[in-house]
Amino acid sequence: xxxxxxxxxxxxxxxxxxxxxxxxxxxxxxxxxxxxxxxxxxxxxxxxxxxxxxxxxxxxxxxxxxxxxxxxxxxxxxxxxxxxxxxxxxxxxxxxxxxxxxxxxxxxxxxxxxxxxxxxxxxxxxxxxxxxxxxxxxxxxxxxxxxxxxxxxxxxxxxxxxxxxxxxxxxxxxxxxxxxxxxxxxxxxxxxxxxxxxxxxxxxxxxxxxxxxxxxxxxxxxxxxxxxxxxxxxxxxxxxxxxxxxxxxxxxxxxxxxxxxxxxxxxxxxxxxxxxxxxxxxx
Amino acid sequence: xxxxxxxxxxxxxxxxxxxxxxxxxxxxxxxxxxxxxxxxxxxxxxxxxxxxxxxxxxxxxxxxxxxxxxxxxxxxxxxxxxxxxxxxxxxxxxxxxxxxxxxxxxxxxxxxxxxxxxxxxxxxxxxxxxxxxxxxxxxxxxxxxxxxxxxxxxxxxxxxxxxxxxxxxxxxxxxxxxxxxxxxxxxxxxxxxxxxxxxxxxxxxxxxxxxxxxxxxxxxxxxxxxxxxxxxxxxxxxxxxxxxxxxxxxxxxxxxxxxxxxxxxxxxxxxxxxxxxxxxx
Numbered sequence: 047x048x049x050x051x052x053x054x055x056x057x058x059x060x061x062x063x064x065x066x067x068x069x070x071x072x073x074x075x076x077x078x079x080x081x082x083x084x085x086x087x088x089x090x091x092x093x094x095x096x097x098x099x100x101x102x103x104x105x106x107x108x109x110x111x112x113x114x115x116x117x118x119x120x121x122x123x124x125x126x127x128x129x130x131x132x133x134x135x136x137x138x139x140x141x142x143x144x145x146x147x148x149x150x151x152x153x154x155x156x157x158x159x160x161x162x163x164x165x166x167x168x169x170x171x172x173x174x175x176x177x178x179x180x181x182x183x184x185x186x187x188x189x190x191x192x193x194x195x196x197x198x199x200x201x202x203x204x205x206x207x208x209x210x211x212x213x214x215x216x217x218x219x220x221x222x223x224x225x226x227x228x229x230x231x232x233x234x235x236x237x238x239x240x241x242x243x244x245x246x247x248x249x250x251x252x253x254x255x256x257x258x259x260x261x262x263x264x265x266x267x268x269x270x271x272x273x274x275x276x277x278x279x280x281x282x283x284x285x286x287x288x289x290x291x292x293x294x295x296x297x298x299x300x301x302x303x304x305x306x307x308x309x310x311x312x313x314x315x316x317x318x319x320x321x322x323x324x325x326x327x328x329x
Numbered sequence: 330x331x332x333x334x335x336x337x338x339x340x341x342x343x344x345x346x347x348x349x350x351x352x353x354x355x356x357x358x359x360x361x362x363x364x365x366x367x368x369x370x371x372x373x374x375x376x377x378x379x380x381x382x383x384x385x386x387x388x389x390x391x392x393x394x395x396x397x398x399x400x401x402x403x404x405x406x407x408x409x410x411x412x413x414x415x416x417x418x419x420x421x422x423x424x425x426x427x428x429x430x431x432x433x434x435x436x437x438x439x440x441x442x443x444x445x446x447x448x449x450x451x452x453x454x455x456x457x458x459x460x461x462x463x464x465x466x467x468x469x470x471x472x473x474x475x476x477x478x479x480x481x482x483x484x485x486x487x488x489x490x491x492x493x494x495x496x497x498x499x500x501x502x503x504x505x506x507x508x509x510x511x512x513x514x515x516x517x518x519x520x521x522x523x524x525x526x527x528x529x530x531x532x533x534x535x536x537x538x539x540x541x542x543x544x545x546x547x548x549x550x551x552x553x554x555x556x557x558x559x560x561x562x563x564x565x566x567x568x569x570x571x572x573x574x575x576x577x578x579x580x581x582x583x584x585x586x587x588x589x590x591x592x593x594x595x596x597x598x599x600x601x602x603x604x605x606x607x608x609x610x
Contacts, residue, residue, distance in 0.1 A: 047415040047418060047423065048423075050412055050419070051415075054412060061444070061448065061449075124347065124348045140352040141355075142599055143355055143595050143599075144351075144352075144354065147588070148534070148562055148591055151358065151591075154580070154584045155361050158362075190358070193354065221334070221336075244443065248443065253447040253538040254562070281447055281451060282447060285542045305445065310440065310444070312443075321435070325432075
């Protein structure tokens with residue numbers, strides 16, 4: 047049992063080392079700085095600049111968080127503070143059902159629903175022409191995908207806030223919303239930050255749904271209607287052909303390593319915040 | 330006063346709207362998939378493997394992908410259980426008094442849970458290259474097992490946490506060894522184990538990025554661990570990227586099949602979790 051436990055925990059280390067060893071050739075040749083800041087992506091000439099892909103990831107993730115955070119915060123507040131037990135019993139299962147839907151289904155939905163929506167109804171108001179395949183589409187699909195995660199974590203955090211605090215505020219004549227604004231949100235702030243950090247890291251690594259709606263064009267997007275090419279999509283799209291071009295496999299492993307490091311850091315930060323919060327309230 | 334009341338109402342309405350959007354998005358997604366998928370649905374989809382010319386719109390079904398997915402998800406869940414049950418028992422029963430250590434282990438598994446499936450896929454591919462085998466059912470099962478271990482461990486861990494401390498204390502005080510105590514607890518959490526299995530199976534059957542380079546794709550149903558296996562999400566993805574309308578339509582129908590499978594699994598696990606938490610209090 048000890049062995050199995052250690053083995054599965056050390057997976058974190060093993061994955062990191064494995065990815066690093068395989069991306070070492072390209073890091074040695076081009077250095078971290080060039081790889082991250084250069085935007086020249088010409089694998090055939092040996093140029094591997096990840097800047098467009100990093101920007102693609104950031105755009106998509108940023109849009110997703112901007113859409114999802116306010117909606118989820120309000121939903122979580124509604125579920126924990128306002129909704130009667132009956133309504134809560136109806137709402138919560140749907141959030142859980144949403145979390146069970148596989149990424150590829152979100153992708154199919156994006157292609158069938160979001161893309162035409164952007165192409166025909168949203169984009170024409172702002173730009174002359176858009177195919178709909180854009181970072182905005184990726185952001186919207188991602189936002190829906192991270193709804194359940196944010197709602198459930200913020201909901202859990204809100205539930206840990208002692209009833210006495212709320213009662214005290216209410217008894218002083220504050221309205222419910224004032225209590226939320228001045229007491230609950232202030233107390234829950236670290237938890238909300240943790241939820242956002244966790245959601246960002248989830249959004250960073252999401253592959254197939256984003257790949258299906260993002261357009262996959264290796265240039266830095268300048269507006270929400272431009273196509274983008276996030277890192278995970280790059281890995282997924284190029285695996286077949288990579289073996290014939292030198293250093294290509296190493297470059298893709300570097301992309302995976304980059305994702306791994308960022309997500310690892312974000313996850314550790316948010317989990318430490320959350321488990322500290324839990325311990326503080328337990329004692 | 331009026332301003333305060335107005336603010337109260339304004340935000341209350343905003344909250345209700347947000348809740349409707351968040352929960353409604355579920356219906357929007359499932360509704361879209363059903364509306365597009367049903368017209369292309371037929372029995373052939375479920376009972377036949379792709380015939381010649383399937384990918385230009387001729388006949389056949391996606392039985393290969395359905396079976397392949399069941400193999401991969403089933404294999405990974407079983408393999409994952411063998412690893413995660415001992416781990417969950419270890420964290421809960423062999424580490425009392427070392428709260429910091431067991432908490433750190435929990436954080437580690439939470440972090441593992443957060444690692445995206447594309448990274449597990451890439452890592453699984455590295456393992457395959459290292460041991461020198463091609464994309465196959467076995468490769469897929471290994472990559473997906475890595476993916477589901479954290480889910481299984483954390484779910485089992487939570488379930489074991491609901492078993493009253495008195496029960497294990499009583500077993501210990503009767504002279505049982507820790508392992509015998511673990512067996513008592515395991516019997517107690519049978520429905521919980523089933524929930525964990527469902528959650529892991531649901532995640533495993535829907536994931537693409539981890540099987541993309543590891544399981545390969547094949548029009549035949551795999552007959553051994555070393556043959557490549559088609560998976561349902563990958564079949565959807567391939568069919569959708571086809572320019573042929575008929576093939577795209579079958580992609581929608583395949584998406585419908587996957588959605589139904591996953592919904593059944595999620596609803597079952599929801600019911601089980603609810604039963605279990607009732608049992609706790």
